[in-house]
Amino acid sequence: MEPDPKAFYVLSNLAEVVERILAFLPTKALLRAACVCRLWRECSRRLLRNRQNFAWVSTAESVSSNNHALVQVLEVELEKVQVLPQMVFYIADAETFSGHEDHCRGQKKARRRNSKETAIALEKLLPKRCQVLGLVTPGTVVTPTGSRSGQPLEVEDGEAGFALLFPKMDGVKIQTFHFFKDPKSKVIDENQFAEAGLKNNPDLRVVLLFGYNTWKSGATRFLHQIVNRLNEKSIILAGGHVDSFTSLTSENNSQPAESCGVVGLTFSGPQIQSAAVLLDQDVVDEKTAEAAMQRLKAASIPEHNTVAFMFACVGRGYQHYKTKRNLEADAFRKLFPSIPLFGFFGHGEIGCDRIVTGNFILRECNNVKDDLLHGYTTVMTLIHLG
Numbered sequence: 001m002e003p004d005p006k007a008f009y010v011l012s013n014l015a016e017v018v019e020r021i022l023a024f025l026p027t028k029a030l031l032r033a034a035c036v037c038r039l040w041r042e043c044s045r046r047l048l049r050n051r052q053n054f055a056w057v058s059t060a061e062s063v064s065s066n067n068h069a070l071v072q073v074l075e076v077e078l079e080k081v082q083v084l085p086q087m088v089f090y091i092a093d094a095e096t097f098s099g100h101e102d103h104c105r106g107q108k109k110a111r112r113r114n115s116k117e118t119a120i121a122l123e124k125l126l127p128k129r130c131q132v133l134g135l136v137t138p139g140t141v142v143t144p145t146g147s148r149s150g151q152p153l154e155v156e157d158g159e160a161g162f163a164l165l166f167p168k169m170d171g172v173k174i175q176t177f178h179f180f181k182d183p184k185s186k187v188i189d190e191n192q193f194a195e196a197g198l199k200n201n202p203d204l205r206v207v208l209l210f211g212y213n214t215w216k217s218g219a220t221r222f223l224h225q226i227v228n229r230l231n232e233k234s235i236i237l238a239g240g241h242v243d244s245f246t247s248l249t250s251e252n253n254s255q256p257a258e259s260c261g262v263v264g265l266t267f268s269g270p271q272i273q274s275a276a277v278l279l280d281q282d283v284v285d286e287k288t289a290e291a292a293m294q295r296l297k298a299a300s301i302p303e304h305n306t307v308a309f310m311f312a313c314v315g316r317g318y319q320h321y322k323t324k325r326n327l328e329a330d331a332f333r334k335l336f337p338s339i340p341l342f343g344f345f346g347h348g349e350i351g352c353d354r355i356v357t358g359n360f361i362l363r364e365c366n367n368v369k370d371d372l373l374h375g376y377t378t379v380m381t382l383i384h385l386g
Contacts, residue, residue, distance in 0.1 A: 059072075193229070212263065276354050
């Protein structure tokens with residue numbers, strides 16, 4: 001059949017028509033289409049610039065493979081996503097992501113997985129210039145892929161994980177940082193704080209901070225040093241203690257082996273709004289959990305393009321509530337029906353009740369520094385990206 005010359009003319013000359021057709025393509029297909037001609041390239045670039053909502057990929061199912069389930073799911077779902085990620089933040093369960101060995105009749109078998117190899121396999125799926133922060137934790141909290149209203153799951157045991165994909169967003173800057181305890185120096189380099197956007201940055205709104213190897217000698221004191229510098233009323237600070245970090249693409253690998261330290265993300269931009277609440281040991285049932293979520297709801301954070309995080313102690317979840325699994329995630333979904341929730345179960349929590357809204361004035365503030373380091377609690381955080 002002869003090609004239709006009219007169709008050829010339309011697809012070669014009418015940008016509005018081409019752009020409307022290309023808008024249906026996921027990002028990877030759109031990048032391939034951009035190689036066809038100059039017009040398609042210009043249309044593809046405009047479409048990519050306008051795709052400024054974050055996306056995510058998640059899994060809560062085990063797989064019989066040498067790769068972690070998150071790697072397998074990410075390989076498939078990246079063909080479908082509508083964003084070009086510049087920053088990826090992923091968390092996976094430590095038990096199946098990290099290296100471990102199977103045993104049979106007292107004889108060791110070959111190691112099934114190694115965390116470094118798994119992390120490399122995951123990073124190879126992402127764009128070359130993409131920044132990556134990856135953590136492994138005892139348990140995870142995930143929202144099913146593609147559904148903002150999907151029921152978030154508290155996965156306390158078993159294979160699970162998620163990857164948040166942040167595109168380039170106008171007015172929003174997301175950066176990674178890493179500070180490790182140097183036995184030769186007791187002073188933290190101020191230049192590192194400035195480079196990470198943690199100092200002399202009037203647009204800094206949110207810091208997600210994660211301590212690793214916090215059981216080591218001097219780790220708690222080091223963590224206090226970092227947290228105390230960031231304990232400002234105009235900043236939401238949230239996070240917790242993780243088993244380890246597996247990916248940090250900006251890392252120069254200069255830290256000593258088995259050192260302790262902190263890694264994290266900074267969110268800067270005048271349009272960012274955020275709020276956090278602490279569920280302490282007095283939150284013991286569904287009623288008190290929902291009351292805590294009501295405090296978060298009262299912050300009036302917009303739900304569009306907003307992500308939520310749940311950083312909980314390994315002693316909470318079903319161990320704490322006894323009568324019901326998934327209680328805190330269910331309480332969150334009841335009040336926030338269209339905000340995806342992600343997070344982990346760890347060995348300590350960082351955060352407090354705090355609100356940063358459009359005018360950057362907290363609803364509740366005083367001259368006393370908040371206590372930010374906790375145990376046996378849950379920190380819930382909302383981040384609106386504009």
